[in-house]
Amino acid sequence: MQIDLNGEARATGARTLAALIEEQGFDAASVATALNGNFVPAPARAAALLHEGAKVEVLAPMQGG
């Protein structure tokens, strides 16, 4: 299915957020995730189902003021 990952269109075979994180090569412990604008805690990623057009954000600490 097609989803939006960090602002870019992606085709994925993953059905859950946890599977997507693994599929895309993120270090699961070093990122925080949101699905459609809602925070998804790490333990809840395996139960968070993706759908066509889902908007996923995978964030990490970066430089900031």
Add this chain to the structure above:
Amino acid sequence: MFYNTDLTSRLMLGTARYPSPAVLKQAIVASGAEVITVSLRREGAQGTAFRELLAESGCRLLPNTAGCYSAREAVTTAQMARELLGTSWIKLEVIGDPDTLQPDPFGLVEAARILCAEGFEVFPYTTEDIVVGERLIEAGCKVLMPWGAPIGTGQGLRNIEGLRSMRAHFSDVPLVIDAGIGAPSQAAMAMEMGFDAVLLNTAVANALDPVAMAAAFARAVEAGRQAHVAGLMPRRDMATPSTPVFGMAELA
């Protein structure tokens, strides 16, 4: 001082816009800061190196919600930051205007209420507006961070009298001047006025020599604090001779 955390240094430092990670690292050391701010952004190639730099700094992290224009975005960002960084501290920014980066007081209070209820320790980036400050305290904030001037402008304390009123009004609330500081003299002035700390980024990061400037700010903040504790003399309109008149010779 801040949510039952005592700090030795009253200078908090931002981590953005340095010429290189190495300079950032040295600037943190030179500033003596114990609290540094970070943002949350899309994970990219530089992520691991920055995480290591943060860990090596030994500083307490204050994640921000920079760039959020709604309470909802800010709340989600805060939730993500708490999980990722293992801290309940959040520098809450809800921006209302892209040109001045002025806080949106309505969104700010709304987000503060939600986050305080969820157990966050909120550091709200606000204006010197006393009523907004009161609403933030009611929402559960135990620190307020009024701006000196718009972020990144280096204009210093743009509304000195307003900030003075705010300091007097919130005599028991820790107040941090956040944003707009461009020179060590401005940071010293904020401290002389009795503010509890100063948070800055661009003034150090964009200096010709950020490491030396970080050291200069450290001294200015210390001097300003010491001056506040020592008690400044009252201002006068007319001159008063410091040298005694008694014993003056008649030579005219």
